Amino acid sequence: MFKSIYNYFSDIYTAVRSLLTGMKVTGHYVFHPKEIITQQYPENRDELKMFDRFRGEVVMLHDENNEHKCTGCSACDVACPNGTIEIISDWEINEEGKKKKIIDKFVYHLQMCTMCGLCIPACPTDAIVMSEDFEHAVFDRSKLTKVLNKPGSKIMDGIK
Amino acid sequence: MNELKTGLETQEYFINMGPQHPSTHGVLRLMLTLDGEIIKNVEPHLGYIHRSIEKMCEKDQYRMIIHLTDRMDYLSCHINNEAVCLAIEKALEVEMTDRIKVIRTIIDELTRLSSHQLWWGVMGMDLGAITSFLYGFRDRELITDIFEETCGARLTMNYNIPGGLMFDIHPNFQKRTKEFITHFKKKLPEYDDLLSNNVIFKQRTQGIGYLSKEDAISYGVTGPSGRASGFSCDVRKLEPYMAYDRVDFKEILSTEGDCYARYKVRIAEMWESLSIIEQLIDNIPEGDFQVPTKKVIKLPKGEFYQRVETARGELGVYIVSEGKVSPYRVKFRSPGFSTLSAMNKMATGFKIADLVAIMSTIDLVIPDIDR
Amino acid sequence: MNRLILKINIYDFTPLTQAIHDALSESFSPGITTLIEMVIIGIAFITLFTILGLVMVYAERKVAALFQQRLGPMRVGFFGTAQTIADAIKLLLKEPLMTKNADKFLFNLAPFFVIIASFLAIAAVPFAKGLQALDFNIGLFYIVAVSSLGVIGILLAGWSSNNKYSLIGSMRSGAQIVSYELSVGLSLLTMVVLTGTLQLSEIIESQQDGWWIFKGHIPAFIAFIVFLVASTAELNRGPFDLAEAESELTAGFHTEYSGMKFSFFFLAEFVNLFIVAAIGATVFLGGWMPFHLGNWEGFNLIMDFVPPIFWFLAKVSFIIFIIMWFKWTFPRLRIDQLLTLEWKYLLPINLVNIVVMAFIAMQGWHF
Numbered sequence A: 001m002f003k004s005i006y007n008y009f010s011d012i013y014t015a016v017r018s019l020l021t022g023m024k025v026t027g028h029y030v031f032h033p034k035e036i037i038t039q040q041y042p043e044n045r046d047e048l049k050m051f052d053r054f055r056g057e058v059v060m061l062h063d064e065n066n067e068h069k070c071t072g073c074s075a076c077d078v079a080c081p082n083g084t085i086e087i088i089s090d091w092e093i094n095e096e097g098k099k100k101k102i103i104d105k106f107v108y109h110l111q112m113c114t115m116c117g118l119c120i121p122a123c124p125t126d127a128i129v130m131s132e133d134f135e136h137a138v139f140d141r142s143k144l145t146k147v148l149n150k151p152g153s154k155i156m157d158g159i160k
Numbered sequence B: 001m002n003e004l005k006t007g008l009e010t011q012e013y014f015i016n017m018g019p020q021h022p023s024t025h026g027v028l029r030l031m032l033t034l035d036g037e038i039i040k041n042v043e044p045h046l047g048y049i050h051r052s053i054e055k056m057c058e059k060d061q062y063r064m065i066i067h068l069t070d071r072m073d074y075l076s077c078h079i080n081n082e083a084v085c086l087a088i089e090k091a092l093e094v095e096m097t098d099r100i101k102v103i104r105t106i107i108d109e110l111t112r113l114s115s116h117q118l119w120w121g122v123m124g125m126d127l128g129a130i131t132s133f134l135y136g137f138r139d140r141e142l143i144t145d146i147f148e149e150t151c152g153a154r155l156t157m158n159y160n161i162p163g164g165l166m167f168d169i170h171p172n173f174q175k176r177t178k179e180f181i182t183h184f185k186k187k188l189p190e191y192d193d194l195l196s197n198n199v200i201f202k203q204r205t206q207g208i209g210y211l212s213k214e215d216a217i218s219y220g221v222t223g224p225s226g227r228a229s230g231f232s233c234d235v236r237k238l239e240p241y242m243a244y245d246r247v248d249f250k251e252i253l254s255t256e257g258d259c260y261a262r263y264k265v266r267i268a269e270m271w272e273s274l275s276i277i278e279q280l281i282d283n284i285p286e287g288d289f290q291v292p293t294k295k296v297i298k299l300p301k302g303e304f305y306q307r308v309e310t311a312r313g314e315l316g317v318y319i320v321s322e323g324k325v326s327p328y329r330v331k332f333r334s335p336g337f338s339t340l341s342a343m344n345k346m347a348t349g350f351k352i353a354d355l356v357a358i359m360s361t362i363d364l365v366i367p368d369i370d371r
Numbered sequence C: 001m002n003r004l005i006l007k008i009n010i011y012d013f014t015p016l017t018q019a020i021h022d023a024l025s026e027s028f029s030p031g032i033t034t035l036i037e038m039v040i041i042g043i044a045f046i047t048l049f050t051i052l053g054l055v056m057v058y059a060e061r062k063v064a065a066l067f068q069q070r071l072g073p074m075r076v077g078f079f080g081t082a083q084t085i086a087d088a089i090k091l092l093l094k095e096p097l098m099t100k101n102a103d104k105f106l107f108n109l110a111p112f113f114v115i116i117a118s119f120l121a122i123a124a125v126p127f128a129k130g131l132q133a134l135d136f137n138i139g140l141f142y143i144v145a146v147s148s149l150g151v152i153g154i155l156l157a158g159w160s161s162n163n164k165y166s167l168i169g170s171m172r173s174g175a176q177i178v179s180y181e182l183s184v185g186l187s188l189l190t191m192v193v194l195t196g197t198l199q200l201s202e203i204i205e206s207q208q209d210g211w212w213i214f215k216g217h218i219p220a221f222i223a224f225i226v227f228l229v230a231s232t233a234e235l236n237r238g239p240f241d242l243a244e245a246e247s248e249l250t251a252g253f254h255t256e257y258s259g260m261k262f263s264f265f266f267l268a269e270f271v272n273l274f275i276v277a278a279i280g281a282t283v284f285l286g287g288w289m290p291f292h293l294g295n296w297e298g299f300n301l302i303m304d305f306v307p308p309i310f311w312f313l314a315k316v317s318f319i320i321f322i323i324m325w326f327k328w329t330f331p332r333l334r335i336d337q338l339l340t341l342e343w344k345y346l347l348p349i350n351l352v353n354i355v356v357m358a359f360i361a362m363q364g365w366h367f
């Protein structure tokens, strides 16, 4: 009898205490607004810096002479699990009169890319890298299909 | 079925929980047979997010399979990757360097932690304490930062490759991980204050969704859910892979088998994971982060199986190879699928509100079930 | 008109209302005067509802954000202040949907039930001295009675939606409100034992020399806690939001409502929160009475300087904050635990509390 009465009140006591501890935790944050963790995107675009390894999308590096390193060997195409990369190649006749394979278009289907990063190590000439850009949203699906080599770009000298 | 004394005739009725429902965390459809609010039967219907990953594996080369496993149980993606890698490495009979082993183990445990943090937040939210959701994500954010810096992605990392790791760890990796540990050791007691010791939470979970050890074994419920029923099933202990044989950790077991036990096991696992990381983080051996493999991997003819412990339980990878560049057949034994099968056993006789608690404590990830 | 402006006194609204009444009676017959007055009050309350809705939804969001270490709405207007206005416009523009085979009449009627119940209740709330639409001798009883009318709207909504989730939600809500109504009533009754009157203005006057929560010793404090818990339950707010329980029943009784009809439920929830806080402030915290400390004349004078309406709003905000604090901390109860809490804990405590309080009042031990 007394035992059960005692239990009744000790139950209430522990219950109220546990509830108050919980309230203390949440209450702490109300009065410490400095600990707020959310940020305001896109206002913070300038400070927002992704880590350099971040895999945003595949881009092709071009130097200041508008030259890239891609030989059109299709190794990245083969390594890609999703058929994201499509190489449309062309033939060029060089000074010695020999035919040489070059890329006409390096087509990259962003909508099919899983950002797995397998194409990057596959490239023998390090022509492509992953950029840190993560804002991929566009209004038209056709904009997702990108041509990575810039118009008029050439292959760098000495890249085989 | 029930004829009350008043002569009022009552009827069982059906309710469709899902495919779109806030607490199924994905597109799972549960057909509930209810008597009032009491659950008479739960029938899960699967297939709403089936992407035929196993079939896709058959056309892919071995390297390419790995990024598909990211999309199964996306919360323990690194561990999924590792399972495939280990199976392939076993078949190729290449030995990993110590560095690879230790780094993989650390990232495994970080993945487990981040998965459990998310689970904790979502568990609170399912039971109506929305604030815990944001606290869980607050702490998880630090881990995703570590992943982003070292592995290059926040969720689907694809950091493992057959024969090692895609890159070496980032120079900041150790510093950041230690910062995270100090931060999280302060925040983990907060989890207890907010939910574990809360009287409402205890009432909602204690004695709910009981699963006996026998049932856990016969349904194949593994991971924290199985261990809460007393089923010692930690692959890290049973068949230590990577660096698990050189760290000191406890397998958390509980015998209650109810929702609260499952909850407690996961919380205790977070402490264990923290201690595993602490033991390893300062002792990452020097060495290569990749063991050279052939450019196009061909497995020898045969069948290969590897199991690992993901955040949800035992993940098995079964590869049948015919000696070609892609496997003949790949089968994943996913923990969520088996755990879900025990749902009816756990939920029958409880209320709708309890079903939500049960679903949270078995920690379902739907893409893991459907694949 | 000038006469009216002269009468505006922020410390006491009686001259103003009296002057309006006199001015109207001069030119109209008594019947029409009452009618015009009712229209004025009606318009005033509709405006108040809108403002309350806008302010309180914003406050809830910001408070929730603070609890959760977030910033909350920041984009529309300065610090997101215009967010609720944007939301209100969005709700107005939404298409009102209805499920097939829903009971059209009841479905459309339900939101009005809910909102009218809060309209009726707010009429008796004393905002400041002389600023109260209805002040009759059973004010407290009246508020408790009409505020429970809202549950009929919830039951109707759940029944007529032709959705099982809604039905379960509304049935839970029915069970919940019927039980917790008791605790709210009894905890208020505990204080009525002290005040000896049900008239709200007199209850406030009786707290001239100190608020009841201080004057009534421990029983008053217990009554206050019980009142807070029970009224949170009556409001269907977390942790007692079983009727909505979004993780169990998607949105409970208002699953099928959209647009304006949904916003009626939403608005009623917040207005009811205000009303509950107002009753709590009136009965326990002295309504619009300033805070006085014994014989500290200077201190009391400064306190008197703050207009009563601000005192009232401050106390109301305090109680609202506590109720929000509950919501953003605790997990939800299950229906049977909810009833256990009421019948096994709150009710017996309440009954004992009343007896103790009656004893104290009889002996005159209160201050």
Ligand code: SF4
Binding pocket: A058, A079, A080, A081, A082, A083, A084, A085, A112, A113, A114, A115, A116, A117, A118, A119, A120
């Ligand atoms: S990141 Fe992966 S999916 Fe994308 S293009 Fe490269 S290999 Fe293909």
Ligand code: SF4
Binding pocket: A069, A070, A071, A072, A073, A074, A075, A076, A077, A087, A122, A123, A124, A125, A126, A127, A128
């Ligand atoms: S990007 Fe590299 S791998 Fe791809 S076609 Fe060009 S050179 Fe070959």
